[in-house]
Structure formats: C-alpha cells, structure tokens
Amino acid sequence: MLIRPYGDTRDDGVIQFSFTLPMPYSVKAADVGKQFLEKLGFHTVGIAECRAMDPEYTFFVAYARTDVGIDPDEVKGDYLEVEEMDFAAINALIKERLGRKLGVVGAAIESDAHTVGIDAIMNMKGFAGNYGLERYPEMDALNMGSQIPCAQLLRTALERDADAILVSQIVTQKNIHVQHLTQLIELLEAEGVRERFVLVVGGPRINNAFAKELGYDAGFGPRTTPLEVASFLAQEVVRRHEEA
Amino acid sequence: MSDALQLNGDLVDRARAAADAIADDIQRHIDEHTTDTTERASLRLLGITGVNEIDVPLVNVVVEHARSLLPSGILRPFVDLMDRTGRGAQEVAEGVAAGELTLAPVPPERCEGVEARAEALAREGVARIDAVRARRNELVATVGEPPKPYVYVIVATGNIYEDAAQAKAAARAGADVIAVIRTTAQSLLDYVPYGETTEGFGGTYATQENFRLMRAALDEVGEELGHYVRLCNYASGLCMPEIATMGALERLDMMLNDSMYGIIFRNINMQRTFVDQYLSRLINARAGIVINTGEDNYLTTADAFEAGHTVVSSDFINEAFALRANLEPWQIGLGHAFEIDPAKPDQVVYQIADAQLIRQLFPGYPLKYMPPTKYMPGDIFQGHIIDGMFNFTGILTGQEIMLLGMLTEALHTPLLQDRYVSIRNAKYVFEACRHLADEISYKPSGLIERRADEQLRRAVEQLEHVRSIGLFKALQNGEFADVKRDPDGGRGFEGVIKVAPDYFNPFFAALREGRMSGPPRGTERSETTAGDSAVAGGGD
Numbered sequence: 081m082l083i084r085p086y087g088d089t090r091d092d093g094v095i096q097f098s099f100t101l102p103m104p105y106s107v108k109a110a111d112v113g114k115q116f117l118e119k120l121g122f123h124t125v126g127i128a129e130c131r132a133m134d135p136e137y138t139f140f141v142a143y144a145r146t147d148v149g150i151d152p153d154e155v156k157g158d159y160l161e162v163e164e165m166d167f168a169a170i171n172a173l174i175k176e177r178l179g180r181k182l183g184v185v186g187a188a189i190e191s192d193a194h195t196v197g198i199d200a201i202m203n204m205k206g207f208a209g210n211y212g213l214e215r216y217p218e219m220d221a222l223n224m225g226s227q228i229p230c231a232q233l234l235r236t237a238l239e240r241d242a243d244a245i246l247v248s249q250i251v252t253q254k255n256i257h258v259q260h261l262t263q264l265i266e267l268l269e270a271e272g273v274r275e276r277f278v279l280v281v282g283g284p285r286i287n288n289a290f291a292k293e294l295g296y297d298a299g300f301g302p303r304t305t306p307l308e309v310a311s312f313l314a315q316e317v318v319r320r321h322e323e324a
Numbered sequence: 325m326s327d328a329l330q331l332n333g334d335l336v337d338r339a340r341a342a343a344d345a346i347a348d349d350i351q352r353h354i355d356e357h358t359t360d361t362t363e364r365a366s367l368r369l370l371g372i373t374g375v376n377e378i379d380v381p382l383v384n385v386v387v388e389h390a391r392s393l394l395p396s397g398i399l400r401p402f403v404d405l406m407d408r409t410g411r412g413a414q415e416v417a418e419g420v421a422a423g424e425l426t427l428a429p430v431p432p433e434r435c436e437g438v439e440a441r442a443e444a445l446a447r448e449g450v451a452r453i454d455a456v457r458a459r460r461n462e463l464v465a466t467v468g469e470p471p472k473p474y475v476y477v478i479v480a481t482g483n484i485y486e487d488a489a490q491a492k493a494a495a496r497a498g499a500d501v502i503a504v505i506r507t508t509a510q511s512l513l514d515y516v517p518y519g520e521t522t523e524g525f526g527g528t529y530a531t532q533e534n535f536r537l538m539r540a541a542l543d544e545v546g547e548e549l550g551h552y553v554r555l556c557n558y559a560s561g562l563c564m565p566e567i568a569t570m571g572a573l574e575r576l577d578m579m580l581n582d583s584m585y586g587i588i589f590r591n592i593n594m595q596r597t598f599v600d601q602y603l604s605r606l607i608n609a610r611a612g613i614v615i616n617t618g619e620d621n622y623l624t625t626a627d628a629f630e631a632g633h634t635v636v637s638s639d640f641i642n643e644a645f646a647l648r649a650n651l652e653p654w655q656i657g658l659g660h661a662f663e664i665d666p667a668k669p670d671q672v673v674y675q676i677a678d679a680q681l682i683r684q685l686f687p688g689y690p691l692k693y694m695p696p697t698k699y700m701p702g703d704i705f706q707g708h709i710i711d712g713m714f715n716f717t718g719i720l721t722g723q724e725i726m727l728l729g730m731l732t733e734a735l736h737t738p739l740l741q742d743r744y745v746s747i748r749n750a751k752y753v754f755e756a757c758r759h760l761a762d763e764i765s766y767k768p769s770g771l772i773e774r775r776a777d778e779q780l781r782r783a784v785e786q787l788e789h790v791r792s793i794g795l796f797k798a799l800q801n802g803e804f805a806d807v808k809r810d811p812d813g814g815r816g817f818e819g820v821i822k823v824a825p826d827y828f829n830p831f832f833a834a835l836r837e838g839r840m841s842g843p844p845r846g847t848e849r850s851e852t853t854a855g856d857s858a859v860a861g862g863g864d
Contacts, residue, residue, distance in 0.1 A: 133493065133496075
C-alpha cells in the first residue's frame with residue numbers, strides 16, 4: 081500500500097523545507113524559491129519565510145505537497161538483525177558457548193580525534209543507561225582512544241589475540257571516513273588476517289549496508305547502544321567459533 | 325548579580341591556594357626545560373619564516389641541525405652566526421638549510437656581545453607584536469565594539485577562501501567572533517604547515533597565510549558592520565608557542581590555549597605541554613590575545629553531573645598557569661560547560677547552578693561557555709530548544725563568550741542557514757533576557773545554591789588532593805576527564821630537553837618588559853540586521 085507524508089490530513093503529502101539560495105533578497109526571491117520547489121515536483125507551495133540572511137543570501141522556510149507515494153513493502157535493504165540480549169544473558173552466552181573471554185579492541189582511527197563514539201560503546205559507564213563493553217566480565221575489552229593508526233590497531237588486536245575490532249569514525253568531511261575505513265580493510269587483507277576478526281564500524285554516517293559494502297561485517301549508526309553491539313559480537317563470535 | 329549565590333569564601337581561598345601550589349610545582353619543571361617548539365618559536369620571533377625545498381619549515385631545519393646545542397638554547401649560537409656572517413636572521417636560516425652555514429657553540433669571549441645583540445633582537449621581535457596590538461586597539465577604537473556577550477561561531481569548510489566567505493556571512497548575521505576550525509590532524513604535527521589551505525579535512529591548517537587571509541576578510545566585514553570582528557584559532561597541539569607567534573603577528577584576537585587539553589585529549593606528553601603552554605601564553609599575553617581554555621570538553625568524556633567539579637578544579641589550575649604567564653584577567657577566557665543529560669529532571673536548574681558558580685568564582689574573566697554537543701539529537705527542532713535553554717543560561721549567568729550551539733551539531737558542520745538560525749536564537753534570547761540577571765537572586769540553601777556549594781566543595785577536595793600527589797600523578801591517575809596519561813608517554817616527549825645552567829633565551833624577559841595593559845576599548849555599537857529583526861520576532 082502506498083503511503084505519503086501526513087501533515088494534517090491523511091495523504092496530504094505535506095513536507096517542510098528550509099534552505100538557502102545564493103541570491104540577494106528581493107520581492108522576487110519568494111517566487112524563485114516557490115518555482116524551485118515546483119521544479120522538484122511539489123505543488124501547493126507556501127513560502128512561510130523568505131528573508132535576507134545577508135546581502136548575498138536568502139533563507140527560506142516553505143511547505144509544499146507531493147503526490148508521490150511509497151510502498152514500505154517494496155523497500156529492500158541489508159539490515160543488521162540482532163537479537164538484543166541483556167547484560168547477564170550476553171555474559172552467559174560467551175561463558176557457556178565460547179568458553180573463554182571474548183577479546184575486543186576498539187579505536188577511532190587515523191586522523192579522527194573524537195572519542196565520543198568509541199567511549200559510548202566501550203567505556204565502563206557506557207551510554208544511555210547501558211554499561212560499556214569494558215564492564216562485561218566475559219569480555220576482554222580495550223579502548224585505545226582516538227587518532228590510532230590502522231597499523232597500531234591491528235598490531236594490538238594481534239598481540240591480544242582479539243576476536244573483534246571496533247572502529248569509530250565521527251569526522252566525515254569530504255568522506256575522509258571512507259578513506260580511513262578502506263585503509264584498514266586493505267591493511268587486514270594485505271596481512272592476510274581479515275578473516276581472523278569480526279570487524280565492526282560505527283559512527284553517525286554509518287549504516288549496515290554501507291559497512292558491508294566497504295568489507296566490514298557490520299555497521300552501526302547513531303543512537304546505537306552498547307547492548308546492541310555486545311549482543312551482535314557475542315552472537316557472531318560464538319557462531320563462528322561453533323562453525324569452526 | 326555578582327553575588328547572587330552565597331558561596332563559602334573560605335572554600336574559594338582554599339581552592340586558589342591549592343591551585344597556586346600545583347602550578348608552582350609544575351613551574352619548576354617548566355623552568356628546567358625547553359622544547360623543540362619553544363626553540364622554533366624563538367626563531368620565528370626573530371622573523372624567520374618559510375620552508376625548504378621539501379616543505380619543511382626553516383625553523384625546524386635549524387633546530388634539527390643544532391640539536392646538540394639545544395640545552396643551552398638556540399639563540400646564542402644562531403645570533404653568533406648572524407654576527408659572524410653579517411647576515412640577517414632569515415638569510416642565516418636559509419644558509420643553514422642550504423648546508424652552507426653551521427651552528428656551533430659560542431666561545432666564552434664572544435658570549436657577552438652575542439647575548440647583548442640577541443637581547444636587542446628580542447626587543448625588536450617583541451616590538452613587532454606590540455605594533456600589531458596597537459593596531460587592534462586603534463581599530464577597535466575607530467570601528468567600534470559589539471555588545472557582550474560575544475557571539476562565537478565556527479567555520480570549518482577546509483578551504484580558507486570559502487571559510488572567509490562563510491565567516492563574513494556569519495558576521496553579517498551577528499557573529500562577533502569567528503573561530504576557524506583546524507584540520508583534526510594538525511595538533512599532532514610537530515611543525516607548522518606553510519601557505520594557504522584550500523583542501524583540508526574538517527578544517528584548514530593554522531598557517532600564517534591562512535591567518536592573514538581570514539584577518540583581512542574580517543577587517544573588511546567589520547568595517548562594513550561598524551564593529552570589530554574577532555578572529556580565533558588554536559594555539560594548541562605540538563606547536564603551541566609557534567602558533568601563538570603567528571597569531572600575535574597576524575592579529576588574531578583569541579586563541580584556544582589550554583594548559584592541559586593536549587595532554588588529556590590529544591595524548592601529547594605532559595612534560596612537553598606544560599613547557600609549551602608557558603611560552604605560548606607569554607606571547608598571547610603580550611599580543612593582547614584572549615585565551616580560551618578547554619574545560620568545556622572534559623564532560624564529553626566524563627559524566628557532567630558526577631564529574632562537574634573537575635571542570636571547576638581545572639579552571640582554577642588554568643587560571644594559576646595563566647597568571648604565571650603574565651596574562652591579565654580580561655585575557656583569561658576560562659572555558660566551561662556542564663552538559664547534563666536533558667533527560668535528567670531539573671537539568672537546566674543544575675546547569676544554571678554550575679554556570680553561575682563559575683561566574684562568581686572568576687569575576688572579571690571573559691568566561692567562555694560551551695554549548696551542548698554530547699546530547700544533541702538528530703531531531704533539530706528539539707536541538708534548537710536545548711540550545712535556546714543554553715543561551716538562556718548563558719545570559720542569565722553573565723557569560724561573555726558564547727560559543728553558539730548549532731541545531732545540526734549531531735549531523736554535520738554548520739550549513740549557512742544553521743549558523744543563521746542559531747545566531748537568531750541567541751540574539752533573541754540575549755535581548756529578551758538582557759536585564760533578567762539583575763532581577764534575580766537565588767533562594768538561600770535552595771537546589772541551585774546547594775549544587776554550587778557541593779561542586780565547589782568537591783573541587784577543593786580534588787585540588788587539595790592533586791596538590792598532595794602532584795599534577796603529573798593526578799593526570800596519570802585519570803583524575804581529569806577520566807583520561808589516564810603517562811608522564812613519559814604520549815606524543816612529543818622526544819622534544820623535551822633539560823636545560824643547561826647556561827640556557828639563554830632573551831624572549832622570556834623581553835615578553836614581560838614594559839608591556840601595554842588592558843583590553844582594547846571602543847564605542848559599543850548597536851546590533852545590525854539579524855539581532856533587530858529577531859527581537860521584533862516576526863517574519864518579513
């Protein structure tokens with residue numbers, strides 16, 4: 081069944097916009113904004129605000145309607161399906177079916193100086209009321225922090241005989257994160273150790289499909305909790321262990 | 325409003341006494357050491373600039389070339405070489421880089437003359453900084469001064485020309501301070517890149533040329549708006565004093581310049597950072613630059629409700645170091661932020677308590693208040709409200725440098741319109757609440773006063789504890805921001821050098837001698853476009 085944005089009447093297709101056009105404000109500017117939205121295929125365009133931001137730019141807030149609909153059942157994608165477990169169950173799973181501690185090494189790699197993502201998932205206190213991986217008695221988790229070169233991350237993972245590597249990438253200007261993430265994959269492959277690790281990436285611009293495309297086993301986007309990551313790691317490492 | 329909260333004056337005195345003792349202890353370490361970048365900055369202060377054929381800065385080439393001489397300082401042998409060759413500083417540096425000239429220890433019979441010459445050159449170097457400061461004073465006096473709090477926004481396109489265009493747009497929308505974000509990796513470079521940046525990642529390099537280009541753009545827009553627009557960058561990382569030198573010469577007005585930030589957040593060796601921060605701050609002091617400290621970042625790694633007192637303690641420590649580097653209170657923009665989870669009941673009440681506490685502890689300091697980042701949602705509408713409450717807290721508690729929150733903080737570097745709507749948000753709140761603080765006093769022993777008192781008490785406990793074990797040990801234990809650092813670990817340790825008894829560097833004295841005092845003064849100009857219309861509150 082097709083659905084459309086719901087403004088105040090079902091199926092009205094109303095969407096809010098805000099954008100800037102690089103033109104000086106004038107009475108005409110409102111029409112330019114309106115016609116721009118019409119060119120995009122919207123109709124019943126209402127310019128709610130059209131204001132000079134400065135002598136060169138005009139800021140718009142607008143509403144418009146669309147007739148386009150979408151059928152959610154037709155949307156296919158690569159979504160990570162993890163059965164979310166609780167803290168005790170995750171530890172129990174590792175203890176009973178892996179029979180040793182699950183080793184994890186994590187870092188924000190290369191030039192990325194932001195620890196906020198990796199800390200939220202790994203540090204003791206965790207995030208959003210969830211403990212971080214360091215708190216799991218059945219995990220041997222090391223958070224290396226930020227600006228860790230790929231080679232150093234790999235060396236540490238090998239030294240500790242880790243099962244999993246977690247990478248955080250927060251800075252994404254000019255797609256620098258893609259470069260860094262690709263660099264790590266290439267290094268793992270060049271060293272012939274890609275298959276040794278469950279390789280996971282997280283960050284505000286990461287999703288599972290994108291992570292898979294780059295050669296990672298899983299990708300986690302914004303608002304991921306430590307429990308989701310821990311559940312995935314425990315299940316995936318146990319699965320591989322039992323298949324081997 | 326300065327005494328809106330009843331604070332225990334005895335606790336405040338104890339906090340300052342402990343911070344003084346902590347800083348004195350570290351100052352002894354500072355006085356016994358120099359660093360690669362301290363020596364390179366001294367050469368830059370002589371006027372040396374430029375790079376060799378493989379883009380290595382000449383000051384790096386010279387310092388590397390004379391590594392064995394560094395315990396006695398680079399300047400004596402360098403000035404001796406100037407004397408012996410009859411060439412200027414730049415040509416001598418070029419000669420050393422080309423391999424034609426060699427630095428050598430100065431024989432005792434020549435020392436006196438060389439030192440006198442070096443002292444004169446140091447005074448000339450400092451005079452160049454003074455001239456730039458005088459120029460700022462003159463511009464502020466003629467162009468005019470915006471009202472406080474200063475609205476501080478960031479540009480971060482990675483292209484200095486695009487940054488300049490965005491900075492002008494932001495200034496026209498009401499920004500008073502433009503901070504040019506540095507590319508993230510620069511803090512770990514042990515040299516200062518040269519020339520303009522047109523393709524950086526998440527920012528541009530702090531280079532002298534980028535400073536110059538941005539300064540020109542802001543002077544131009546300041547003239548147009550009728551108030552001086554301030555420029556901010558980062559004298560942080562592995563080259564603190566060198567960047568401070570460049571900023572002093574290119575008339576930056578503010579510098580991120582913390583005594584411990586690099587240690588905690590960039591894993592730069594602590595011995596190195598303490599030495600580096602000292603000369604960088606002496607230079608900033610001389611240049612009339614307002615420093616910003618980085619405590620606002622502590623609570624991105626530690627919990628704001630539980631660890632808020634560490635920000636208070638660190639502000640006391642940063643103050644003590646800053647005063648030792650000759651900065652005047654109006655130049656010490658202590659940073660703070662207490663970003664408590666918005667889901668916590670009474671979050672804003674605690675936020676006000678923390679901000680008001682800092683205001684009262686550091687009267688006369690241009691406090692820099694840092695907006696929410698950690699809990700900013702992807703829901704920009706909710707984010708805009710959180711920023712609004714932050715702006716409200718800022719104006720209510722008399723913060724002077726308001727780094728503005730962006731509704732899209734969690735998403736991307738600000739779009740033109742993000743900056744614009746954020747500035748409108750701030751200007752509306754500032755104008756709408758301009759005299760609110762004068763009307764408020766806090767309930768004795770109420771929630772706010774109790775929270776402030778507890779923060780202060782815990783800060784005093786922490787400071788007295790740090791005094792007893794020493795700051796090196798405290799950093800090692802992870803007592804700030806939950807980050808642990810090793811005194812002999814981290815980046816740049818190899819560039820820390822114990823000084824010999826005959827260490828010579830006349831800049832330390834010259835920077836302190838007979839300087840100007842006080843902030844630039846100009847007529848306060850009323851707001852232009854965005855502020856006025858925002859107060860009117862309606863659309864066009």
